[in-house]
Amino acid sequence: MNQTETLLQRRERLLGPSVPTFYRDPVELVHGEGVWLWDADGRRYLDCYNNVAHVGHCHPRVVAAIAKQAGTLNTHSRYLHRGILDYVERLGARFGHGLSQMVPVCTGSEANDVAMRMAQAATGRTGFIATDATYHGNTALVSQLSTRRPPVGGYAGNIRLVPAPGGDVDAEAFASSVARAAQELEEAGHGLAGLMLCPIFANEGFPDVPPGYADAAVAAVRKAGGLVLCDEVQAGFGRVGSHFWGHELLGIAPDAVSMGKPMGNGHPVAGVMTRPDIMAAFRGAFGYFNTFGGNPVSAAAANATLSVIEDEDLVTKARDVGAYARERLAAIGHPLIAGLRGRGLFFGAELRHADGSAASDATADLVEAMRRRGVLLNRIGPEGNILKIRPPMVFDHGHADLMIATLTEALDEVAP
Amino acid sequence: MNQTETLLQRRERLLGPSVPTFYRDPVELVHGEGVWLWDADGRRYLDCYNNVAHVGHCHPRVVAAIAKQAGTLNTHSRYLHRGILDYVERLGARFGHGLSQMVPVCTGSEANDVAMRMAQAATGRTGFIATDATYHGNTALVSQLSTRRPPVGGYAGNIRLVPAPGGDVDAEAFASSVARAAQELEEAGHGLAGLMLCPIFANEGFPDVPPGYADAAVAAVRKAGGLVLCDEVQAGFGRVGSHFWGHELLGIAPDAVSMGKPMGNGHPVAGVMTRPDIMAAFRGAFGYFNTFGGNPVSAAAANATLSVIEDEDLVTKARDVGAYARERLAAIGHPLIAGLRGRGLFFGAELRHADGSAASDATADLVEAMRRRGVLLNRIGPEGNILKIRPPMVFDHGHADLMIATLTEALDEVAP
Numbered sequence: 001m002n003q004t005e006t007l008l009q010r011r012e013r014l015l016g017p018s019v020p021t022f023y024r025d026p027v028e029l030v031h032g033e034g035v036w037l038w039d040a041d042g043r044r045y046l047d048c049y050n051n052v053a054h055v056g057h058c059h060p061r062v063v064a065a066i067a068k069q070a071g072t073l074n075t076h077s078r079y080l081h082r083g084i085l086d087y088v089e090r091l092g093a094r095f096g097h098g099l100s101q102m103v104p105v106c107t108g109s110e111a112n113d114v115a116m117r118m119a120q121a122a123t124g125r126t127g128f129i130a131t132d133a134t135y136h137g138n139t140a141l142v143s144q145l146s147t148r149r150p151p152v153g154g155y156a157g158n159i160r161l162v163p164a165p166g167g168d169v170d171a172e173a174f175a176s177s178v179a180r181a182a183q184e185l186e187e188a189g190h191g192l193a194g195l196m197l198c199p200i201f202a203n204e205g206f207p208d209v210p211p212g213y214a215d216a217a218v219a220a221v222r223k224a225g226g227l228v229l230c231d232e233v234q235a236g237f238g239r240v241g242s243h244f245w246g247h248e249l250l251g252i253a254p255d256a257v258s259m260g261k262p263m264g265n266g267h268p269v270a271g272v273m274t275r276p277d278i279m280a281a282f283r284g285a286f287g288y289f290n291t292f293g294g295n296p297v298s299a300a301a302a303n304a305t306l307s308v309i310e311d312e313d314l315v316t317k318a319r320d321v322g323a324y325a326r327e328r329l330a331a332i333g334h335p336l337i338a339g340l341r342g343r344g345l346f347f348g349a350e351l352r353h354a355d356g357s358a359a360s361d362a363t364a365d366l367v368e369a370m371r372r373r374g375v376l377l378n379r380i381g382p383e384g385n386i387l388k389i390r391p392p393m394v395f396d397h398g399h400a401d402l403m404i405a406t407l408t409e410a411l412d413e414v415a416p
Numbered sequence: 417m418n419q420t421e422t423l424l425q426r427r428e429r430l431l432g433p434s435v436p437t438f439y440r441d442p443v444e445l446v447h448g449e450g451v452w453l454w455d456a457d458g459r460r461y462l463d464c465y466n467n468v469a470h471v472g473h474c475h476p477r478v479v480a481a482i483a484k485q486a487g488t489l490n491t492h493s494r495y496l497h498r499g500i501l502d503y504v505e506r507l508g509a510r511f512g513h514g515l516s517q518m519v520p521v522c523t524g525s526e527a528n529d530v531a532m533r534m535a536q537a538a539t540g541r542t543g544f545i546a547t548d549a550t551y552h553g554n555t556a557l558v559s560q561l562s563t564r565r566p567p568v569g570g571y572a573g574n575i576r577l578v579p580a581p582g583g584d585v586d587a588e589a590f591a592s593s594v595a596r597a598a599q600e601l602e603e604a605g606h607g608l609a610g611l612m613l614c615p616i617f618a619n620e621g622f623p624d625v626p627p628g629y630a631d632a633a634v635a636a637v638r639k640a641g642g643l644v645l646c647d648e649v650q651a652g653f654g655r656v657g658s659h660f661w662g663h664e665l666l667g668i669a670p671d672a673v674s675m676g677k678p679m680g681n682g683h684p685v686a687g688v689m690t691r692p693d694i695m696a697a698f699r700g701a702f703g704y705f706n707t708f709g710g711n712p713v714s715a716a717a718a719n720a721t722l723s724v725i726e727d728e729d730l731v732t733k734a735r736d737v738g739a740y741a742r743e744r745l746a747a748i749g750h751p752l753i754a755g756l757r758g759r760g761l762f763f764g765a766e767l768r769h770a771d772g773s774a775a776s777d778a779t780a781d782l783v784e785a786m787r788r789r790g791v792l793l794n795r796i797g798p799e800g801n802i803l804k805i806r807p808p809m810v811f812d813h814g815h816a817d818l819m820i821a822t823l824t825e826a827l828d829e830v831a832p
Contacts (some may be wrong), residue, residue, distance in 0.1 A: 007496055007498070007501075008496070010501055011496065011501055012509070013516075013517075014500075014501050014504040014505060014516070014517060014518065015493075015500070015501075015504065015517060015518065015519070015520075015697075015710075016517045016519070016692065016695035016696065016699050017695070017696055017699050018699040019493070019705075020494055020694070020702075020703070020705050021494050021495070021496070022494045023494060026495065026496050027491055027495050027496065028490075028495065028496035028497065028498075029491060029495045029496070030489060031488055031489050032488075032489045032490070032491060037489075037491070048686060050491060052491065052492060052707060052708075053490070053491065057489065057490070057491070058487050058488065058490065060487075061566070063483070063486045063487045064487075065477070065483065066483065066486050067482065067487075070474065070478075070479045070482050070483065070682075070683075071474050071476075071479045071483075072446075072447055072448075072474065073445055073446060073447050073453075073473065073474065074469070074473070074474065074681075074683075075445060075448060075453070075466060075469065075473070075682065076439050076468060077431075077435070077470065078438045078442075079437070079438060079442065079443050079444065079445045080423055080424070080427065080437070080442050080443065080444035080445070080587075081445060082444075084422070084430075084431070085423075085426055085427060085430050085431075088430040089430060089433065092430070100429075101429075101430060101431060101432045102430065102431065103431070103432070104431075105523075106522040106523050106526075106684045106708070107522050107523070107526065107706065107707070107708055108520075108707070109527070109706070110522075110523065110526065110555070113556055115556050117556060117567075117568070118569075120568035121568055122568065124449065124568065125451070125568075125569075126568060126569040127715070127820045131747075138702075138704055138705065138706060139526070139529050139555040139556065139557065140529055140532065140533060140555065140556065140557035141555065141556035141557060143702070148513035148703045149642070149703055151533075151536075152533070152536035152537055152540065152541075152542060152701055153536065153541075153542040153574075153606075158569075159770075168466065190569075203496065243442055260707075261707055266486075266489075266491065266708075266711065266713065267486075267490075267708075267713070268522045268684040268708035268711075268714065269832055272429070276432065279432035279433070280432065280606035282432075283432050283433050283434040284434070285565065285568055286554075286559070286565060286567075287434075287436070287564045287565055288554055289435075289436050289554065290523065290525070290554060291468060291523070291524070291676075291681075292468075292522070292523055292684035293432075293523075295682065295684075297682065297683070298684065303613060331682065332592075358547055369667065400783035412461065
């Protein structure tokens with residue numbers, strides 16, 4: 001390492017250019033505990049953003065489970081091991097709609113890549129529909145569902161992106177777009193394999209869609225013979241507070257559910273849960289095996305995370321603390337705050353100027369002002385004007401108070 | 417759990433049908449240590465197969481590193497953290513050919529998916545060449561390189577599979593096929609983005625190809641403007657004994673190298689190392705981010721694994737013990753053993769009947785006979801007649817003696 005090289009320069013030298021960071025002056029983190037993170041200078045931050053550390057940074061039960069299993073056995077699932085079976089059994093009890101079998105993988109991207117092939121295997125068709133403001137992962141296939149940058153060689157013909165829910169896109173408009181896209185895929189010879197959606201439309205800026213919103217769209221998918229794939233990477237494991245899964249909140253019956261980030265509290269664990277008929281079609285079509293997927297340590301991390309969610313009653317807590325925090329957010333009454341969004345511990349505020357235009361720059365400044373004050377959060381939405389608050393699930397009333405007090409100050413700084 | 421359900425039935429109920437297992441009577445493993453594995457009945461097995469537990473099952477230094485970092489901080493790389501940078505710096509020193517920057521991911525499949533898109537980004541073309549007896553992973557894109565089962569909707573037009581090295585396919589024939597495939601891709605309008613190869617052709621049955629074998633094929637790829645992508649998931653990290661990387665043994669200069677399985681001794685860690693110019697093209701073309709990729713715990717596992725390889729001099733050990741084991745394997749002199757293959761601690765024997773036909777069934781029986789005698793290994797190759805021996809790198813002369821003694825007995829049982 002060059003003596004005069006900064007940490008950021010070193011990062012660019014070793015990881016390459018344009019590797020995303022958070023904040024204009026990125027934070028170097030060295031320690032985490034519960035909802036708290038510490039930087040290299042010993043400064044403490046209230047973490048209002050990280051959903052991967054779902055049950056709190058470095059939760060002692062998850063750490064102990066990982067350490068114990070890593071010291072006992074870690075090998076792949078071509079040998080038999082009860083860890084992954086115990087986990088799927090427990091998790092399966094959390095699902096309805098006949099979803100009872102899982103393909104264990106390592107990342108949400110792998111999960112969605114598998115879910116899409118499940119839909120292809122079950123339907124014999126290849127086309128997919130997603131929204132035009134989404135992100136479901138980064139494999140070559142799954143990244144076709146993202147509009148961020150066109151793939152080399154152009155978009156594949158079997159993908160249709162429909163206008164995202166929210167704004168003028170009401171349930172009827174959404175259903176019409178989905179039906180039209182299915183029709184186009186049929187006419188183009190691809191046919192509809194499935195609709196992939198995040199049931200809280202997280203990357204779309206979590207618009208305030210009511211339960212039942214997607215019913216007509218789902219009906220259109222079924223009519224066209226496609227499957228409904230729910231990406232619960234962001235919504236799942238009790239994040240929304242009122243339910244364990246986002247699709248329960250939305251009120252739809254998915255054919256396959258992808259899970260990722262929060263599943264192992266940071267350990268690379270992910271999976272796809274589906275019905276036996278779809279699993280059989282997938283297993284018949286693909287000789288799928290994932291070396292690290294469902295290994296004993298990953299299963300131990302996932303089992304411990306689920307135990308903590310249950311034993312610390314974190315879903316109820318997400319509901320109550322989330323409701324409290326949104327109430328207090330509404331009470332701030334700053335003119336930039338044009339509306340609240342979200343459910344449970346995935347919520348935020350939409351920032352608009354008096355003329356109704358999106359306050360994108362002010363939102364960006366606010367995120368930085370919060371970071372300077374020791375509170376980590378971020379922003380999202382097509383216009384980047386939606387404050388995104390998504391803390392570890394052990395976030396309590398006191399943490400919410402601190403966040404709101406800091407936000408009040410920061411808003412006054414950014415837009416006095 | 418149903419009281420009368422067997423473990424295999426339970427596995428099928430929860431993971432679905434046709435999930436691959438090893439052995440006719442699959443082993444339920446509960447503990448591992450070094451080259452040893454124990455089953456649920458307390459029986460000990462000599463592990464001659466598992467390359468994921470590269471420095472030995474449950475190596476205390478790797479376990480301690482994982483436990484310590486999991487209890488300190490585990491978050492994603494949008495925050496700054498020195499762990500992944502230290503690792504890439506150390507690993508980069510192991511590479512020549514200007515390879516110095518890494519994309520950290522979680523699985524070998526993700527690594528190859530990224531490597532293929534690097535080639536597309538750097539060349540602006542989309543076509544790929546691989547061998548017709550290979551396997552490079554299981555994302556939708558990467559599985560197109562496998563002939564195992566056709567994807568739903570058929571193979572993509574941008575893939576050409578050429579006859580695998582070995583048998584009649586000498587260096588010249590291999591190069592001709594590659595040149596012809598590149599020409600076809602050009603004529604079909606895809607152009608050649610890259611050739612993907614495992615430098616020891618592991619899944620092709622690790623034929624005995626000499627250094628320089630791939631030179632003409634590589635020249636054909638370069639002439640067509642494509643990149644050379646090396647999949648070191650099986651060959652890398654000193655496995656071949658004589659060199660740290662398989663591509664050094666083969667004597668080629670890759671443009672990107674994918675790594676996986678052994679990298680974190682079982683922790684889901686993988687990556688792609690490439691040159692800054694290719695990384696810049698990739699980063700310019702794709703807004704790639706991997707939540708779990710390069711996280712502090714994964715980096716700690718990878719750093720500890722690399723330290724053990726270095727401090728226990730495991731590459732030299734792989735060379736010496738591998739040479740010794742092959743010598744003893746040759747000395748068995750059983751008529752079924754038609755030839756030896758491999759290098760370092762990735763080796764095996766080809767089994768053929770007196771009439772020259774592949775002894776596929778006998779090889780299958782031998783694998784089972786070894787398992788019954790407490791030694792785990794497997795078979796590979798297009799005809800399944802090549803014994804595959806690939807133990808953790810802490811395999812020593814005594815372990816080799818035990819394996820050879822057991823193999824001698826098992827051969828006598830299978831083909832007296």
